[in-house]
Amino acid sequence: MKFNPSEFDRKWQQHWRENGTYRTTNDSTKPKYYVLDMFPYPSGAGLHVGHPLGYIASDIFARYKRLQGFNVLHPMGFDSFGLPAEQYAIDTGVHPSVSTAKNVQRYQEQMERLALSFDWERAVNTSDPNYYKWTQWIIGLFFHHWYDKAADKARPITDLEAHLEAKGAEDLMAAEGEALSITSAGFKAMDAKERSEVLMNYRLAFRSVSTVNWCEELGSVLANDEVKDGRSERGNFPVVQRPMVQWFLRITAYAERLLQGLDTVDYSEGLKAQQTNWIGKSTGAMAHFDIEGHDLQLDIYTTRPDTIFGTTFMVLAPEHEWVDRLTTEEQRSAIEKYKTYAASRSELERQSDVKVVTGAFTGSYCINPLNNARVPIYIAEYVLKDYGTGAIMAVPSDDERDKRFAEKFGIDIIDVVDKSNYPGASLKDKVGVMINSGFLDGMEVPEAIKAATQKLEDMGRGYREVNYRIRDLIFSRQRYWGEPWPIVYDEQDIPTYLPVEDLPVELPPMEDFRYRDGLAPLARATEWVDSPQGRRETDTMPATAGSNWYYLRYMDPNNPDAFVGKDVVDYWQDVDLYVGGAEHAVSHILYSRLCHKLLFDLGYVPSREPYKKLLNQGMIGAPITSINMAKVAVDGSEKTVWLGYGHEAGDTITLGDGTEAKVIAMDGSRKVPLRMVEETSVDNEAKFWLYQSAVNELVDDDAADAAYFRQILTQAEEIVWTKDKEGRSYIELSYQMGKMSKSKHNVINPDDICARYGTDAFRMYEMFLGPIDQAKPWSVSGIDGVSRFLRRFWNLYVNQDALNISDDEASKEEMKVLHTLIKKVTEDIEKLSFNTCVSAFMVASNDLGKLKCNKRTVLEPMLVLIAPFAPHLADELWAALGHTTSVHQADWPQLDEKWLVEDSVTLPIAFNGKTRFTLEFPADADKAAVEAAALANEQVQKQLDGAAPKRVIVVPGRMVNMVV
């Protein structure tokens, strides 16, 4: 039997598929374990070597848990709705359903190639109507419920109607759009339309007008996390603010619980911090300021009520609803001018010059409730309409922005906090002693915050308030490729959420789904819109709708009657280990947690959190290599050439025909597809070379990156080659490390690696690269080492192409190697430290090689240990050892500590903490015996040079330290 991975990889992959080796049952007496990967969006590019990192890690863990006797749910699916497929369709004319199906198949093949042990019978696909029927149904739960703050949970909207009928809005503690004052009689008197509007104020999925991120090029609104620096994350198009009617999910109702829940889950600190920041809880006070000459109270939110005596002006957001009312005649033109200016500013402009102070005076004044001071009211764009009340009390002495504003507009600054006892404290640190603040004088800041809040409350001019940064989730997209909102409107525009019998509301077949004439694509499917039940909603849901709950569908993927069966979800409960990229740290995880909490409130799921433990794998980067363009002077004329790394203007170079040329200027660079590049090491430095032979091969190559590079080469007249030792022509490329992406031409395809080295080598190498959660560069050079190791490992079992296994008793040393390995691998898999597992296998294999061990008692359990990492090789050798069932159905070897016990122990002998040499001691020697033996030793005496040590520290089994 030969070591031939490309042969046995195929053989075993087929075997596992045909035998359903990885099929999971819902009906088992074994304990459950759920290992989940974030499902991919199946893009046309296929997988690159960065994707499988997390998949391989979770696969190893899933396989390990199976071998340990767990019933493991380890599924995979596809997040196939969303913008890219639709953009691709618009660009190429291929319908998203067609390209999606093709890509899904490609992904599945690639994943099988990587021996990922998914139960494919459980695969889900978010754009499949059988799946999105339940997505629509779950979003319906949001529509049919409201959040009762008193009970701290979601309740049916019918309960709310009963409450309103009985008592009106009195005693109603609800998460709401705005505070409504409704009486019982008033509610009863309302017609259907009015009632619908009132209820909409409370629904967890609601329709509302709001300023949204509008992207004209994409023809859709975007969620905040889909916008980066004022441009769309997808496509990098400009995004503007625009008021629109949209569907929302009331995530703000769950802000506190989403925050609290983070304490109960095992996520990284960084990820918890990101979610915490996103939720953005702050504690402070509401305060009411009377407005001079108006029967109005200006409400403001502040985290620093202690500084209220330092308030020297107020600021409203330019869009604040009272701006017009508060503007005096003489200020009207200035205010109008400023409002026009503010409205013209894009999100991008606002963000780019944050330090620029602008604003205008309304002409009106407020009265400070605590000291009756008269303070002017300004408007300025640094106050945001959507945070707090859209208005602030400005305290220039203790706020950086207020200070800049006061300085620019010549407003008084009153110091109210003496920080002289806190050197180094910055303006916004909540420390110091109050001054110039009436009854607060002399108090420390934390005390003063409490006192000021209490005073406001006693006066009826304010109260303690908690504020959250998080905004309700915009859940409408004016796009085609997503779940239609299953809503119909009657003649009065009253929306009805269609019941489960009418779901799914499927997408109408359309050829052209561009956004045009201000109409969403679905609005043009007129026959579809005019349904017998009423006029259909034409917005679709964002991609996050399907991924919110997919982990539940895997439990019971074909259930026609429910999104998941009750008994099934009671068995599988929740995800024990969730593995995926950190780029979804905020949005996907947060929205998924929201969805889960609603389902929990309504009794559909038994747990409060969907993902118990989360592992974010690090990104794998790759070199991005470039060729440089230069203008050179030769024989009085100019020429454009390609130059290697390290040239600058003024250099003299030799052209291909032997003439000399002078570099006039470097003129940019172009990316070279990594596939054509050779990595070399010169003087311990990585170099990337492009060979002339690789360029010559381009002529016949029809791959996309070859076409791209052929086109690049036409942009200059020649490449200035250098000769290497063998006389081959090359050019050295400039490079930097970066994320793998098609546009950077540095994608490395796992298929090629698997074909060349075998899947087992690829899997182990990816794990060997470093800690799973750390970003690391891809380098192909190390894979040879892993490949060599697997061959050596194989040769422990096979000699001269024949199985070479002895049934003799193994020696103590051999057993020690095995049990050391069992201990190390078991512990390290539990710690998700896969790179050290690979080292442990190498060490064991090296040790057994030296011992020339071929004992079945040692080698057989080792196959079970390595099976999660190298599943093909393990099954191939396992079968050769005479087994008729797969190694993946074996039992994990048990550690027997007795093999690890030593007769003697080697201890380092240190003097003043510096290790000098080691000595052997009997393993059972106690402290005194070790000390005596050490002092009697010749080397120790020599080191001590006749003197007695001041102190001898013996740590049994660890070391001996002598203080001299």
Place this chain on the structure above:
RNA sequence: GCCGACGUGGCGGAAUUGGUAGACGCGCUGGAUUCAAAAUCCAGUUUCUUCGGAAGUGCGGGUUCGAUUCCCGCCGUCGGUACCA
């Protein structure tokens, strides 16, 4: 600015509760094998060294018999986020 992660040979990285720093692999050097090469195998590989040793985990301090590990203060890299009152 704020939040988070990290900083160890030429490179990827290892080091249990504070206890032999550099495991394992790559690369490199030398050797064996070969007509030769590839592949394989063996030995060496932190730096300096007067060959006795000495220094050494971003920098500067501290705690300790002993610090890559704990504490304080800096510097740097990466990721996230930002007029949030």
